[in-house]
Amino acid sequence: MRDMLSKQAVGLKPSGIRKFFDIVSEMEDAISLGVGEPDFDTPWHIRDEGIYSLEKGRTFYTSNSGLIELRQEICNYIKRKQGVAYDPQHEVLITVGGSEAIDIGLRAVINPGDEVLIPQPSFVSYEPCAIMAGGVPVIIELKEENEFRLTAKELEDAITEKTKILILPFPNNPTGAIMERKDLEEIAEVIRKHDILVMSDEIYAELTYKEKHVSIIEMEGMQERTILINGFSKAYAMTGWRLGYACGPREILQQMVKLHQFAIMCAPTTSQYAAVEALRNGDDDVREMCMAYNQRRRYLMNAFREMKLSCFEPFGAFYVFPCIKEFGMTSEEFAERFLAEEKVAVVPGTAFGECGEGYLRISYAYSLDNLKLAIGKLSDFVSRLRGEK
């Protein structure tokens, strides 16, 4: 058959992570610092609730938007954390991970040619989802000197007549950057002035190590123009359950529910019951995991200082983003050599956008013992490279 494939799909660049994944998976004894998911098991009481729901035979579809109990718990949670109220009937949608929410959220608001502002380095899905929604991705390159935060000036400079929506990916994967209240106040002003929408991906909201996470929806006039995305994967170590959600203005959610209904029907029922338990009784688990991540983060920052590897201090998610520009090689070359010579896998910064060049993403979703082993090898490798120069 001629023209078997969609030109748009073919045109998408394959994920930079994929290529690296293929090399690593062939190495049996490689130590990895490359994962984007927690090392903790889902807390037992949450798993138990999932099992119980299966025992009780709750194996049917839920409503398209998701269990009303879960939507209500999500609203309670946001009210508790951000002090902002959503209507569980019309302003919340349970999705298959945050990823689905990104996809259908963009498809619900984009018209052909609309520009989608995407700060990078950031999660790999925004750009392809924007393209598949018919939008035009416009990349904003975040800078280390700003601790990889989005500044009002950078935003202002990127906005045109065609700008429809800004994606706000904080706390950030891969940099670990956060946006504090003053940062958000500044960009909110620009957003209001130009009357654009925001998709705020706050999947790492629970994992911050400075102040409590602040959301853009707390800023004046922002709730009505924001699609808020969050989920259970990172906070409750529930990646495999595939459960996320979107909250936003009723008009937008109505369209998202439609897309979700036709493509997905509803998010996994078992996962939804487990998530109700997570929100009701999971605060202590989150606190414990967050404490452990923070200890590892401090360990890594100290190790980088000791080996004199330049790295800005990140206060969110579970990644550090050290700079390797001093070695005069690309991120990919560094990562490939490091893997070949020391058998440790890290992800090149370029997997998260071209401006990730010169950086590496190192995940600390590993036990301290594991990190020590890998960082010892990094230290050896770095000394060797410096010796070569």
Add this chain to the structure above:
Amino acid sequence: MREELLKIIERNSRIDLKELAVILGVDEIDVVNELQALEDEGIICGYHTMVDWEKTSIEKVSALIEVRVTPQRGQGFDNIAERIYKYPEVTSVYLISGGYDLLVTLEGKSLKEISGFVSDKLSTLDSVLSTATHFILKKYKDHGTILAKKYEDTREKVSP
């Protein structure tokens, strides 16, 4: 830092002081002082090692004994508890709410040694009304540590 420090060393009392300071984000001298304070206040009562004796060739038998006693005027259960916990083979004594009063855990070389202790020493105490002895057959988890299985990382090696 107190709670976080206690949580860490409760799991790993051998952790290096320097490393402890790094992961807590404080100076080493502060860790030293805090540990000293915790010891002085009797909050840290000892540093133990968890041993899975099952895996050695040394024979050991453990038992839990439920003890019902008559509390004494003015002393409550404290006197009788003391008489029991002074035996070195007793590893713990708890006052319990519910159907019995004291829960005594005991370690011995053999079933005979334990039953001898119960019949000769424990049951013969004046205020002891009755005992019920349960021998431990297998330990799955102890002090928050799972003894049965090793952690295995089943995640994909690289993910976005």
